[in-house]
Amino acid sequence: MNPAAASTPPFVGGVANYGFSDADFAVIARRAQMDFGLHLTVVKKDLVYSRLTKRLRQLGLTDFASYCRLIESDAGADERMAMLSALTTNVTHFFREEHHFQTLRETVLPPLIKAARAGGRVRLWSAGCSAGQEPYSLAFILLDLCPEAARLNIRVLATDVDPVILVRAKAGIYENDELKAISPSIRAQHLDTVAGQPNCFSIGAKAREIVTFGELNLMQDWPIRGPFEVLFCRNVAIYFDKATQSRLWSRFAELITVGGHLFIGHSERVSGPATASLEAVGVTTYRKTPGESGNKMNIFEGVA
Ligand SMILES: C[S@@+](CC[C@H](N)C(=O)[O-])C[C@H]1O[C@@H](n2cnc3c(N)ncnc32)[C@H](O)[C@@H]1O
Structure with missing residues (x-):
């Protein structure tokens, strides 16, 4: 099999579609809560999808089930940090408020x-x-x-x-x-x-x-x-x-x-x-x- 093809998600209506089930969302939300205290309710599912697809692209993953396996594994420590960065904002400025x-x-x-x-x-x-x-x-x-x-x-x-x-x-x-x-x-x-x-x-x-x-x-x-x-x-x-x-x-x-x-x-x-x-x-x-x-x-x- 062509490895490049293996890391390309299916396209739906011309847009890459990384499979993202409710179960995947639950894994991410639980991990984000446990490690960082982040509160992700299901209304944020679309936001989580849009913030994390960039991570999947960079990692060459084609669906969120693979991403969940990574963040749940011992080898996933760095990615858990990258996930936090993607899900939160670093917006700040001098003399804010x-x-x-x-x-x-x-x-x-x-x-x-x-x-x-x-x-x-x-x-x-x-x-x-x-x-x-x-x-x-x-x-x-x-x-x-x-x-x-x-x-x-x-x-x-x-x-x-x-x-x-x-x-x-x-x-x-x-x-x-x-x-x-x-x-x-x-x-x-x-x-x-x-x-x-x-x-x-x-x-x-x-x-x-x-x-x-x-x-x-x-x-x-x-x-x-x-x-x-x-x-x-x-x-x-x-x-x-x-x-x-x-x-x-x-x-x-x-x-x-x-x-x-x-x-x-x-x-x-x-x-x-x-x-x-x-x-x-x-x-x-x-x-x-x-x-x-x-x-x-x-x-x-x-x-x-
Ligand atoms: C929006 S910035 C706020 C920066 C600054 N305090 C301000 O008000 O301009 C939020 C910061 O909180 C950090 N952050 C998020 N979760 C955190 C956690 N569990 N422990 C420590 N810092 C965290 C993020 O990395 C980010 O840099």
């Missing part, structure tokens, strides 16, 4: 910087950081308020489940079009030109110094002790079902210091037991209170 950065600048960061200047420890976490625009935006604001931040105990942790997007984030090189939301003064201080790429800019050394990237699946164990004074997890939980979201908020609440802040995406809301210790203080902005079982750590103790 600007009001959060305004709150940071005006009310959240000044006392934290004061504490850090007195020797305290300050940690920010961008969970689901995509290509890095969110944590670098945090770094820009920090450095604007505290140019010596790298010499203090102030750091931004930036994590994502997707290793491919993290390569981009660590490279920290962006096209001019992506930098529109960055003010001229931040551009002048924190963006460098890139030799041979006239349309690109690179994140400067000072901002890179305070941001650390790492791969982390929010559905698994977190090798993170915390606590964090600021936690950004925006436009990530939107993919999860209610129970998974509720567990996530509780896990975050455990890691946020009393008085610390959680910022979430514009269409997300904290729900479940975490509402006892995360009070809404602004648009999709929450502050950690002692709550019922909240941690009692406070970075100001003994510092300021």
Whole structure:
């Protein structure tokens, strides 16, 4: 048999038709839920088909039954990650949802910087950081308020489940079009030109110094002790079902210091037991209170 023909799906009405049964959809939905917390109901079947056919083409597979066998096998670990990338979006930009950065600048960061200047420890976490625009935006604001931040105990942790997007984030090189939301003064201080790429800019050394990237699946164990004074997890939980979201908020609440802040995406809301210790203080902005079982750590103790 001609191998090329073997990897070509049948054509129906001139369009390639990769067989996709309800059972195939159920396998993909269960795997996406188990590994990544993704919530795929049957109304998303067409969307899943259109997002994943590109994967099948690249793998030379002709139907979803073969694809399901691959993602269910031990050899399918890389493909499970590629599936996640195909099913979710990495859309992000600098200073997205600007009001959060305004709150940071005006009310959240000044006392934290004061504490850090007195020797305290300050940690920010961008969970689901995509290509890095969110944590670098945090770094820009920090450095604007505290140019010596790298010499203090102030750091931004930036994590994502997707290793491919993290390569981009660590490279920290962006096209001019992506930098529109960055003010001229931040551009002048924190963006460098890139030799041979006239349309690109690179994140400067000072901002890179305070941001650390790492791969982390929010559905698994977190090798993170915390606590964090600021936690950004925006436009990530939107993919999860209610129970998974509720567990996530509780896990975050455990890691946020009393008085610390959680910022979430514009269409997300904290729900479940975490509402006892995360009070809404602004648009999709929450502050950690002692709550019922909240941690009692406070970075100001003994510092300021
Ligand atoms: C739409 S982007 C949001 C980026 C940024 N937080 C923002 O609001 O602009 C969603 C990111 O969440 C990541 N993500 C999806 N599921 C995840 C999981 N289970 N654990 C960690 N990150 C996840 C994706 O890889 C993607 O980079």
